[in-house]
Amino acid sequence: MAETATTAQAGSGETRRDFLYLAAGAMGAVGAASAVWPLIASMNPSAEVLALASTEVDLAPVAEGQRITVTWRGNPVFIDHRTPAQIEQANAVALDELPDPEADEARVVKPEWLVMIGVCTHLGCVPLGQKTGQSRGEYGGWFCPCHGSHYDTSGRIRKGPAPTNLPVPPYEFTADTTIVIG
Amino acid sequence: MSGFQSNNGVIRWIEHRMPIFSFLDHSVGSEYPSPKNLSYLWNFGSLAGITLVIMIATGILLAMQYTAHVDHAFESVERIMRDVNYGWLIRYIHMNGASFFFIVVYIHIFRGLYYGSYKAPRELLWMLGVVILLLMMATAFMGYVLPWGQMSFWGAKVITNLFSAIPFFGETIVVWLWGGFTVDNPTLNRFFALHYLLPFVIVGVVILHIWALHRFGSNNPVGIDTKGPQDKIPFHPYYTVKDAFGLGVFLVFFAAVVFYIPNYMGHADNYIPANPLSTPAHIVPEWYFLPFYAILRAITFDIGIPFTGVVIIEAKLGGVIAMFGAIAVLFILPWLDRSPVRSGRFRPIFRIFFVLLFIDAIVLGYAGSQPAEGLWLAIAQVSTAYYFAYFLIILPLLSVFETPKPLPTSISEPVLRGGGGTLAGAPAKPMEKA
Ligand code: HEM
Numbered sequence: 001m002a003e004t005a006t007t008a009q010a011g012s013g014e015t016r017r018d019f020l021y022l023a024a025g026a027m028g029a030v031g032a033a034s035a036v037w038p039l040i041a042s043m044n045p046s047a048e049v050l051a052l053a054s055t056e057v058d059l060a061p062v063a064e065g066q067r068i069t070v071t072w073r074g075n076p077v078f079i080d081h082r083t084p085a086q087i088e089q090a091n092a093v094a095l096d097e098l099p100d101p102e103a104d105e106a107r108v109v110k111p112e113w114l115v116m117i118g119v120c121t122h123l124g125c126v127p128l129g130q131k132t133g134q135s136r137g138e139y140g141g142w143f144c145p146c147h148g149s150h151y152d153t154s155g156r157i158r159k160g161p162a163p164t165n166l167p168v169p170p171y172e173f174t175a176d177t178t179i180v181i182g
Numbered sequence: 183m184s185g186f187q188s189n190n191g192v193i194r195w196i197e198h199r200m201p202i203f204s205f206l207d208h209s210v211g212s213e214y215p216s217p218k219n220l221s222y223l224w225n226f227g228s229l230a231g232i233t234l235v236i237m238i239a240t241g242i243l244l245a246m247q248y249t250a251h252v253d254h255a256f257e258s259v260e261r262i263m264r265d266v267n268y269g270w271l272i273r274y275i276h277m278n279g280a281s282f283f284f285i286v287v288y289i290h291i292f293r294g295l296y297y298g299s300y301k302a303p304r305e306l307l308w309m310l311g312v313v314i315l316l317l318m319m320a321t322a323f324m325g326y327v328l329p330w331g332q333m334s335f336w337g338a339k340v341i342t343n344l345f346s347a348i349p350f351f352g353e354t355i356v357v358w359l360w361g362g363f364t365v366d367n368p369t370l371n372r373f374f375a376l377h378y379l380l381p382f383v384i385v386g387v388v389i390l391h392i393w394a395l396h397r398f399g400s401n402n403p404v405g406i407d408t409k410g411p412q413d414k415i416p417f418h419p420y421y422t423v424k425d426a427f428g429l430g431v432f433l434v435f436f437a438a439v440v441f442y443i444p445n446y447m448g449h450a451d452n453y454i455p456a457n458p459l460s461t462p463a464h465i466v467p468e469w470y471f472l473p474f475y476a477i478l479r480a481i482t483f484d485i486g487i488p489f490t491g492v493v494i495i496e497a498k499l500g501g502v503i504a505m506f507g508a509i510a511v512l513f514i515l516p517w518l519d520r521s522p523v524r525s526g527r528f529r530p531i532f533r534i535f536f537v538l539l540f541i542d543a544i545v546l547g548y549a550g551s552q553p554a555e556g557l558w559l560a561i562a563q564v565s566t567a568y569y570f571a572y573f574l575i576i577l578p579l580l581s582v583f584e585t586p587k588p589l590p591t592s593i594s595e596p597v598l599r600g601g602g603g604t605l606a607g608a609p610a611k612p613m614e615k616a
Pocket residue numbers: 234237238239240241242243244245248259273276277280283318321322323325326327328329377378380381382384
């Protein structure tokens with residue numbers, strides 16, 4: 001034993017032993033990490049939560065100027081049948097006035113139908129403006145009462161702490177007045 | 183070990199095989215010498231421990247009746263209130279117990295801040311305390327989600343959303359925390375699991391906290407080290423009886439709230455079942471989070487390089503950093519305050535700033551309950567600035583520039599006027615065995 005240790009010290013054995021320590025340690029770390037990964041991943045959305053991920057909406061009964069709320073993946077989705085005046089108002093804004101510059105056309109498939117996730121991008125409250133009589137904020141769109149974020153008629157952030165525009169979910173028109181979200 | 187004796191044969195039999203009785207005697211008994219000048223502010227540590235036990239006992243009973251599912255949680259809590267035998271009592275004790283736990287712990291912390299209990303050699307003891315505070319906050323936050331009322335849901339939503347401020351990974355982390363795309367059934371389930379677990383983790387850290395405490399013993403109102411056995415009295419019976427008296431007083435207040443104003447510290451909105459499609463007009467956290475909530479909302483501006491428009495930290499992230507920073511400064515406090523004098527009694531200038539900090543914390547709490555706009559926003563911003571200035575600027579500067587008052591030569595001196603020399607013999611006698 002003692003002899004081996006001495007020879008190791010004298011020759012190149014010391015670095016060989018260091019290498020073995022390092023290699024074993026690294027393998028151990030990789031092994032531990034791959035064992036922990038499934039445990040962490042188990043907390044991500046499960047298959048049946050993901051399976052609920054699409055919603056069909058019939059838009060025919062929604063009159064011009066009317067706003068409805070549907071649920072998609074547990075979150076409210078705002079659908080706004082916009083009037084020509086509202087569309088024009090959304091287009092009239094210069095992009096460099098916007099905190100999160102985005103053109104109105106980029107946010108819609110058909111300009112009269114604005115579809116967005118109704119969750120404030122600040123900390124997740126549901127903005128007001130869907131029901132008649134609720135405040136629509138200073139830009140005629142939506143107003144989040146939690147910390148005072150104002151959104152315009154395109155759902156873009158104009159004033160307040162929210163950093164980005166109300167997000168547009170993936171959706172497509174499967175018929176003239178039917179959309180599938182998700 | 184040497185000091186422990188018993189006439190009881192069973193106790194001696196056990197003690198010989200596992201010396202648990204002498205261990206207890208050394209921990210909270212006659213073999214644990216404590217400074218003889220501790221004031222009532224030293225009662226709050228044991229009170230916190232007892233409150234933790236009350237929370238665990240009532241919590242386990244609630245868990246036997248509670249259903250962690252979004253469709254049943256609210257009703258199961260109403261069932262506890264109406265149908266379960268004494269359910270109302272157990273729930274009101276648990277609900278208000280959380281508030282009293284924080285009252286006790288906040289007093290305990292301010293005691294430490296004033297008497298410099300965080301200074302050497304008690305830095306680790308102090309840091310373990312801050313860990314306990316963080317764990318308590320997480321536990322109380324998740325417990326509040328369980329009854330699944332409007333405040334439960336929206337509080338959970340807003341607070342979990344804080345993590346979305348983390349650059350690049352924010353969204354991924356939040357979805358992982360939720361186990362879905364919003365606060366929903368998976369979230370409620372995991373919060374229940376963690377709410378059950380964390381109090382026991384707290385018990386573990388409390389044991390470490392007490393272990394660290396027993397290494398050097400309690401600090402004291404004068405803040406100087408005890409010089410010998412004449413400065414100490416055995417924990418039992420002197421402080422066990424004092425702690426028991428304090429507990430009695432505490433329970434009078436606790437019972438008054440539980441029986442007469444059980445919902446005083448709560449929010450009426452939490453008796454409305456959670457509705458993911460409608461946010462209440464005012465989301466306010468429980469009172470014990472209000473100062474931190476005020477700090478969170480005080481950062482309404484982006485932080486960047488002046489005059490270039492380059493934003494380094496967006497307001498949302500800045501608020502989150504400030505809120506967690508408010509606790510993080512407590513971790514490094516032992517290295518910010520370098521003054522060798524512990525007790526605020528001998529630090530005339532420190533004392534003024536300390537009183538201001540106390541007022542500041544209350545003002546922050548009030549500001550946190552008001553809408554974050556106009557005057558209250560400005561007040562919250564000034565108070566946030568003072569909070570950080572106290573720890574990061576004032577304490578380091580005072581360590582250098584303040585001239586402390588002369589320290590007494592022993593902890594007996596201020597009590598026994600004239601130095602205590604003449605009387606030292608008398609009170610020292612009963613302690614000589616220690
Ligand atoms: C550090 C100790 C603890 C704290 C600070 C704490 C805090 C809280 C809070 C604030 C609530 C909400 C009360 C309400 O508004 O209704 C709650 C509920 C609850 N807690 Fe705890 N808790 C603790 C320990 C425990 C333990 C050990 C259990 C055992 C499993 C438990 C089980 C429950 C249950 C089942 C509920 C839901 C019923 C209800 O809302 O009253 N808690 N907790």
